[in-house]
Amino acid sequence: MRLPRAPIGLVCATALAALVTASASATPITPSRDDEVIEVLPATSSGRSEDRQLRRRLAERPGDARLAAAVAERYLAQARESGDPRFAGLALAALAAWPDPVKAPNEILLLRATLEQYLHEFDAAVAHLRILLARPGGDGNPQAWLTLATVLRVQGRYADSDAACHRIGVGVYASACLAENAALRGETAAARRSLQELLADARLPPQTRGWLLTSLAELEERDGRAAAADAAYRSVLRLGRDTYAAIAYADFLIAQKRPAEALAVLKDEARTDTVLLRLAIAATRANAPSGERDVAEMRERIALANERPEASVFHGREQAMFALAIDRDAERALALARGDVARQREPLDLLVFAEAARASGRRDAIDEARRLKSSLGLHDRRIDAVL
Amino acid sequence: MPSSERAGGWRAALRAIVGALLLLGAAAAFAHKASDSYLQITASPGRVDVRWDIALRDLDVALDLDGDADGKLTWGEVRAAWPRIESYALQRLAIEGCPLAATGRGLERRNDGAYAVLQLTSPCTLPTPPRIAYGLFADVDPTHRGIAKVQRDGAAVELSVLEPSAAMVAGGTAARVASGAGAASSSPAASAAAVGARPGAVARWEFFVEGIRHIVTGYDHVLFLISLLLPAVMRRTPAGRVPVERLSAAVWPVAGIVTAFTVAHSMTLGLAALKLVSLTPAFIEPAIAATIVLAALDNVLPIFPVRRVVVAFFFGLVHGFGFASVLAELELPRADFAWALLQFNLGIEAGQLAIVLVATTVLFTLRRWPGYARVVIGGGSAVAIAIGALWFIERTANVSILPF
Numbered sequence: 001m002r003l004p005r006a007p008i009g010l011v012c013a014t015a016l017a018a019l020v021t022a023s024a025s026a027t028p029i030t031p032s033r034d035d036e037v038i039e040v041l042p043a044t045s046s047g048r049s050e051d052r053q054l055r056r057r058l059a060e061r062p063g064d065a066r067l068a069a070a071v072a073e074r075y076l077a078q079a080r081e082s083g084d085p086r087f088a089g090l091a092l093a094a095l096a097a098w099p100d101p102v103k104a105p106n107e108i109l110l111l112r113a114t115l116e117q118y119l120h121e122f123d124a125a126v127a128h129l130r131i132l133l134a135r136p137g138g139d140g141n142p143q144a145w146l147t148l149a150t151v152l153r154v155q156g157r158y159a160d161s162d163a164a165c166h167r168i169g170v171g172v173y174a175s176a177c178l179a180e181n182a183a184l185r186g187e188t189a190a191a192r193r194s195l196q197e198l199l200a201d202a203r204l205p206p207q208t209r210g211w212l213l214t215s216l217a218e219l220e221e222r223d224g225r226a227a228a229a230d231a232a233y234r235s236v237l238r239l240g241r242d243t244y245a246a247i248a249y250a251d252f253l254i255a256q257k258r259p260a261e262a263l264a265v266l267k268d269e270a271r272t273d274t275v276l277l278r279l280a281i282a283a284t285r286a287n288a289p290s291g292e293r294d295v296a297e298m299r300e301r302i303a304l305a306n307e308r309p310e311a312s313v314f315h316g317r318e319q320a321m322f323a324l325a326i327d328r329d330a331e332r333a334l335a336l337a338r339g340d341v342a343r344q345r346e347p348l349d350l351l352v353f354a355e356a357a358r359a360s361g362r363r364d365a366i367d368e369a370r371r372l373k374s375s376l377g378l379h380d381r382r383i384d385a386v387l
Numbered sequence: 388m389p390s391s392e393r394a395g396g397w398r399a400a401l402r403a404i405v406g407a408l409l410l411l412g413a414a415a416a417f418a419h420k421a422s423d424s425y426l427q428i429t430a431s432p433g434r435v436d437v438r439w440d441i442a443l444r445d446l447d448v449a450l451d452l453d454g455d456a457d458g459k460l461t462w463g464e465v466r467a468a469w470p471r472i473e474s475y476a477l478q479r480l481a482i483e484g485c486p487l488a489a490t491g492r493g494l495e496r497r498n499d500g501a502y503a504v505l506q507l508t509s510p511c512t513l514p515t516p517p518r519i520a521y522g523l524f525a526d527v528d529p530t531h532r533g534i535a536k537v538q539r540d541g542a543a544v545e546l547s548v549l550e551p552s553a554a555m556v557a558g559g560t561a562a563r564v565a566s567g568a569g570a571a572s573s574s575p576a577a578s579a580a581a582v583g584a585r586p587g588a589v590a591r592w593e594f595f596v597e598g599i600r601h602i603v604t605g606y607d608h609v610l611f612l613i614s615l616l617l618p619a620v621m622r623r624t625p626a627g628r629v630p631v632e633r634l635s636a637a638v639w640p641v642a643g644i645v646t647a648f649t650v651a652h653s654m655t656l657g658l659a660a661l662k663l664v665s666l667t668p669a670f671i672e673p674a675i676a677a678t679i680v681l682a683a684l685d686n687v688l689p690i691f692p693v694r695r696v697v698v699a700f701f702f703g704l705v706h707g708f709g710f711a712s713v714l715a716e717l718e719l720p721r722a723d724f725a726w727a728l729l730q731f732n733l734g735i736e737a738g739q740l741a742i743v744l745v746a747t748t749v750l751f752t753l754r755r756w757p758g759y760a761r762v763v764i765g766g767g768s769a770v771a772i773a774i775g776a777l778w779f780i781e782r783t784a785n786v787s788i789l790p791f
Contacts, residue, residue: 038443038465043458086445089422301420
């Protein structure tokens with residue numbers, strides 16, 4: 001049969017509307033042949049049929065903790081790799097047989113907390129890790145302590161984070177964990193020395209080396225030593241692909257008024273929301289031709305995400321950065337940043353809050369940012385310069 | 388419109404389309420948002436309509452739509468899976484007091500990929516606040532949400548976010564029911580709506596109606612029939628065409644042509660519906676366009692060495708395959724297959740009879756007009772040839788030229 005065809009004028013109008021406004025509207029698909037491809041599913045690192053097999057096996061034996069953990073780990077890895085939050089949802093579903101955290105096996109509980117960390121549900125992650133670590137024998141789990149220390153650091157609870165770092169035991173992870181907190185508090189020289197000592201070990205796996213170098217780069221950046229930070233970031237990226245470091249370096253380059261270099265750093269990264277935001281800002285600042293498109297796409301993604309009321313909380317940092325850098329809407333940026341720092345207090349969150357407060361010109365907001373910074377005990381010269 | 392201007396217009400239109408496709412393609416490949424479905428609930432007194440958009444990639448996780456696991460969802464795979472999609476979804480949505488039944492289907496592209504569109508309806512008045520039990524993907528992705536927009540007559544749109552509840556899937560007794568205000572409470576959910584592809588469709592003669600609809604809005608079949616009928620109210624003489632004297636002289640050739648066309652397309656429709664013969668639409672659709680061109684051409688320049696009844700028969704075979712591909716999309720119920728097929732065929736014949744009666748009446752009335760041979764037969768055939776040729780190009784080159 002002949003499928004309905006839209007009149008040519010309508011097609012043009014729709015296409016133009018899509019081009020001009022990048023509206024969130026849906027366009028009908030009218031396939032004409034059975035072999036017409038309607039949707040390309042996201043690539044899987046390990047093979048689609050294997051994924052399916054694992055899912056089926058889990059459906060038959062939903063209480064099999066090892067199988068459930070294997071499925072959840074696969075999806076979590078995929079979520080991290082692609083930045084696609086749907087995979088975190090699939091991973092959570094694999095753990096659905098243990099709705100009560102008290103009854104969940106250790107490995108399941110740890111995975112659940114890790115997923116909650118990924119989904120920015122920090123309070124839930126801390127609560128679940130505490131249950132795990134309070135168990136007899138549960139406190140000997142270095143990975144759980146490390147995750148707890150990381151989440152507490154993100155929440156700006158440096159002293160609690162220190163306590164968790166100490167429980168990791170000896171070795172590079174405990175030392176790096178403590179050095180990172182020390183650097184945040186401004187014990188810069190000691191933290192730098194500690195990280196450099198750890199980096200002197202030639203046998204470090206590249207991933208650990210990358211993590212330490214990124215910590216060092218961020219330390220130098222917060223301490224206002226741009227050349228040292230630049231060198232450290234470059235060393236990380238020479239080790240291989242590292243999305244976290246690429247984004248951090250891009251932020252650094254944008255702040256250093258080197259937006260064209262930021263574009264180059266991000267050009268091979270998957271266009272996750274966090275990457276696209278930096279692309280949009282850097283391209284706008286650099287007057288690059290891709291700017292308009294990336295800004296429109298980011299705007300549309302924000303509009304779509306905000307159909308869920310809680311989205312502006314989960315993505316508050318990115319939305320505040322967009323409002324500030326692209327829309328120059330200081331009031332909106334301030335509201336978003338204020339909501340963000342209520343849950344998440346990494347240096348970047350406070351920096352965005354401080355910048356929004358400064359842009360709004362409101363004394364009370366600037367004071368609020370100052371108070372928050374000193375209550376955490378954060379040392380960050382970038383924020384000092386803004387306030 | 389001067390042709391050069393038109394060509395320029397075309398180029399601009401093509402550029403716009405290509406640009407939009409690129410934009411959509413880029414967005415679809417990279418958008419990263421959590422899984423949401425979209426429910427547009429429109430309520431008026433005594434009637435509730437629901438349009439429910441569900442992402443195909445989410446459905447694939449639950450239902451393995453990608454039959455060959457090649458990472459690409461084709462129209463064929465989605466179409467084959469549609470009854471499963473409908474049944475899966477309908478078991479996971481209930482609006483208290485409003486048993487839902489599926490009435491339509493579609494596909495659409497959103498920023499983050501392709502979505503299945505389910506049209507549901509219920510002859511009920513939506514309670515205030517609406518109590519919606521939602522369980523979609525509860526077993527697959529607990530972070531999934533349903534974004535519901537409720538529009539009542541003359542009122543502002545109410546937005547609510549539905550959280551999937553596993554209880555709904557298990558038995559539907561203790562499902563979490565979200566009120567329009569977004570509050571959640573426990574209450575017995577309305578029982579999930581009927582399962583399967585449109586139960587009772589056969590009993591309601593829906594396939595008969597589909598048959599009528601298809602012939603009446605299937606302009607290509609209508610145009611072919613009319614092309615065949617144009618000269619039927621004239622007879623050939625050595626001196627050229629002269630109008631027939633009596634109605635009966637026109638009725639017999641018309642009846643012969645229509646009967647031949649009907650017998651032929653019923654045969655191929657039956658063969659294709661029973662899956663005994665299958666021809667790809669990529670061949671059938673242009674072939675149907677070609678039958679129009681040839682039939683109309685024969686009116687002005689006889690090209691067939693046989694009687695028109697024979698032409699109607701052979702071309703009818705082609706049109707039958709065209710009807711069959713509509714039928715395939717209707718997903719005939721397996722239980723009442725023969726009865727549904729007969730309904731569809733009878734619907735086509737009823738619609739066709741109506742068209743023939745009207746056309747023959749008009750043509751018979753006009754036959755004595757001196758310009759009939761030149762204007763009606765000649766001009767009408769020329770128009771049919773032009774439209775048929777454009778359809779042929781559209782269907783082989785897969786471009787859109789005509790607005791219908």
